[in-house]
Amino acid sequence: MGDPINSIGNWLESILLGWGLPAGVVSAILALIGVVVLCSLLLVLDIVLVWVERKVVARFQDRLGPNRLGPFGLIQPFADIIKLLIKEDITPAGADKFIYNLPPIIALSTVLLLWAVIPLAPTVLGGDVNVAVLFIVAVGAVGTLGIIMAGWASNNKYALLGAFRTVAQMISYEVPMLIALLIPVLLARSMSLQNIVGAQNVWFIFVVPLAAIIFFISAIAELGRAPFDINEAESEIVAGFHIEYTGMKFGMFYAGELLHAVTVSAVFSSLFLGGWHGPFADQFPVLGVFYLLAKAFILYYVIMWVRYSFPRLRIDQMLGFSWKFLVPLALSLLIVVAILDRILVTSFQVQASTPLYAISMLAANVIIALVTVLGLRSYAKLERKRFPEDRPVAIAPEADFKELIVQE
Amino acid sequence: MVMQIIFLIVAVVTLGSAVMVVTVRNLVHAALWLILSLFGVAVTFALLNAPFFTVVEVVIYIGAISILMIFAIMLTRRTMQETGRSVNPGWWLAAFLSLVLFAGLLWMFSTWDGFSTTLPDLPAGVDQVRELGIALVSPNMYVLPFEVASVLLLAALIGAIVVAWERKS
């Protein structure tokens, strides 16, 4: 009763079998219908995201955002899309045609591919791959490939430079993301996302919050959003690797980036926020879909919040932050979690997902975080001592302007 | 029947793009054909019921090694166009040698009685990824090659940085 998606699927299957089709063809047709429905819903969601992004950025910047087209500016994304569709489709001279047209397709399709492994409900899942976590990393790596193809095929040295920097950033942040992804895998004893969600009686963000933070930061850097958006910063390198893409091809890059943010939020929710867990999600699986999307959107709001609050990092600061800070922190966290897990399970017979286990892991995470913060403070003090000269302060000396100051 | 058609398509795509890798003139095109053939190899692993190796192939080969090769190609070009011959003068000898080796391998396989083994069933209830993980860290299984491979990767990492370091002189 509470699972309309599977009920409709079974009803369709019985109809198709009644028409006399073999069972293999029937399951293939049902899978195809599922793929088409999911992708259509996601692409419609993408249109809504354009509106959400512009309204939220406007409110963060203390203005109203689009409010002329339709009530609350809801028709604005359609106007944007029509504008992109009727733009002239230019291919730069000397560009490699096939390689030039491929990256927009790769940018959007790798994002849609990620939704195949995200568990939407206890019974609604694209495919229960038993290496789903690695699948997510693999698809992210293919997205990186699309960017370098875009940069090279544009026959433009600024596009190539932008592509190099983007790919260097993405590869650098794949390492801490992968290490931080291993920690929920370790806690849940499985790489399948459905098993990780199923193992979260206590949400993993309360068990290993530091891993969640590391994954969150690395994921924002993988997305290429601020404060890590040196690649497409309009004020710096004039749109980076997609500088030569016009019209709907640029639209696909833009839409792919927005949808990627929601996809990464959904992955984070499955890994750390309990996925489809929520009140009554076991009896009514369709509520699980609602909970997952709610958590994904809350996290998407946090990603946008981070975007519009922090200044941009330089490329060397960004790479240094990844290699010199995040990777050692993630590695030491992985070692501590693994050792603690082994000690708790074998010596003290504490099983996973019991409160004692969760509290010990939480204590270990808090200790590591405190040690890191103290280490950073002493490092900062050391850095300040290295530059002991007074920094010039910009105040106007009064003596020069005495005669200009009007005496009341 | 369906499996045979799928295997045929995958084999044709992989071998075709491998031929394009070794014959195409433009280096970046060769790298992209290599990526396509590596995808084909990854799909072959999926056909062989080894899903872990499918995703590991995509992550390592396509996500890291291919990008590294594309970077190296772009950093070591003299001009934007490739001029001159792209093959050695003795290329026909290399082709002949490859064909001889292929024929030799086929003949050697055909004299082996295990050549036409049919597909046995996988042991049921065994999680392959878990077994692989246990095998790689078990003291009476393969922990020693695993650790040696880790040291090898560390040495390659440090060595690559040292070799490609730009001396500021």
Place this chain on the structure above:
Amino acid sequence: MIPLSYYLVFAAALFCIGLYGVLARKNAVTILMGIELMLNAVLINVIAFWRYRSPDQITGQAFAVMVFAIAAAEVAVGLALFISIYRRRNTIAADEIDLLKW
């Protein structure tokens, strides 16, 4: 349905194409691409033998993991060497790097 012979012939063909690439091409990065094709052929062979001859033992998969690690290490060092050679000699065509020829 698919006997082992199909995979072995496929891997042998891939290996020979890679061998042609190593022997016949001038540019060093293309030679490295041929080496990668040969390593992938070896991987297909190892996994096919594991699947068809001893699927109950995990040895085949552990062997394949070692081949992956070695391939990655070799590509990293090889490309670093190419970049270093390019800086000094301004070329990476294999027949132009001939200082040791007599």
